[in-house]
Amino acid sequence: MSVNPPRTRTxxxxxxxxxxxxxxxxxxxxxxxxxxxxxxxVAQQIRKLEAWLGAExxxxxxxxxxxxxxxxLVAAEISRNLEDIASxxxxxxxxIGARTVHLAALPAVAQLWLRPRLEAVAKRLDTSSISVxxxxxxxxxxxxxxxxxxxxxxxxxxxxxxxxxxxxxxxxPVCRPEIAARLSHPTxxxxxxxxxxxxxRSDWGAWLHAAAGPTSIAxxxxxxxxYSMALDAALAGEGVLIGHxxxxxxxxxxxxxxxxxAQEVSLDATLSILLPSTVGAxxxxxxxxxxxxxxx
Numbered sequence: 001m002s003v004n005p006p007r008t009r010t011x012x013x014x015x016x017x018x019x020x021x022x023x024x025x026x027x028x029x030x031x032x033x034x035x036x037x038x039x040x041x042v043a044q045q046i047r048k049l050e051a052w053l054g055a056e057x058x059x060x061x062x063x064x065x066x067x068x069x070x071x072x073l074v075a076a077e078i079s080r081n082l083e084d085i086a087s088x089x090x091x092x093x094x095x096i097g098a099r100t101v102h103l104a105a106l107p108a109v110a111q112l113w114l115r116p117r118l119e120a121v122a123k124r125l126d127t128s129s130i131s132v133x134x135x136x137x138x139x140x141x142x143x144x145x146x147x148x149x150x151x152x153x154x155x156x157x158x159x160x161x162x163x164x165x166x167x168x169x170x171x172x173p174v175c176r177p178e179i180a181a182r183l184s185h186p187t188x189x190x191x192x193x194x195x196x197x198x199x200x201r202s203d204w205g206a207w208l209h210a211a212a213g214p215t216s217i218a219x220x221x222x223x224x225x226x227y228s229m230a231l232d233a234a235l236a237g238e239g240v241l242i243g244h245x246x247x248x249x250x251x252x253x254x255x256x257x258x259x260x261x262a263q264e265v266s267l268d269a270t271l272s273i274l275l276p277s278t279v280g281a282x283x284x285x286x287x288x289x290x291x292x293x294x295x296x
Contacts, residue, residue, distance in 0.1 A: 012052055017045075019075070023067050100129040102147050108199075108226070109150050109152070112228060164275065171242050171245070175192075176234070186208060186212035193239030195222050196223040197227040200244075204221075222239060
């Protein structure tokens, strides 16, 4: 007969993280989008946690899943505990010393605003290792191990953590000088190709409404899935793009692109740095480095 005690069942941490996201959203689909996995993968992790607990957690119905009130309270406690674990992991990284700085950013921001500044940021932080992850939505800095994130945040955008504004998002048409020479009034845009970013598809409508009133000019044109691709098309002289000034200012300064019209429109969003709510001196130094960095 064995005298060794039975091993304690290991807590499935990945399943716990999936549960925390699913409980917060009361949706496997929304949790999957947040975690960057499929809804099926979230459901699999939930089943794993239910097997570990020996009972079902969610109430399943035709509309999705629901969590009883007392279980929501426990889920909130788990959220706080996961935040504490992430904070402790950051502290451990700081104690180790030289390490990789992990940043997240909107793809357009990562490519056009952040990348040209990375050398200056690294120099100020005295590090040679910076990792940038491009993603469409801000990460949950309380549970994901990013040191900071850079995104356009709407005025009513709710995020956990500390927000440091960089500059307001302002839009204006931009194009090659030779195209601008043919444009004297917004109605002249009907004779050129309008370049659209798939994510910011409403940009043209917002600017035209402010500059020329209700119009159907923005109905046509070329649509790109990445803003950087639309910007490349503008640089190649293929049409006129709505420029987000934080992203195209360097090109305007260099004269590679120009503003055919003076009318600018301020959007209800601000390019911002996001830091974890538990940020310490290192986080503050990182934010200062990003704010002070100049593009190459």
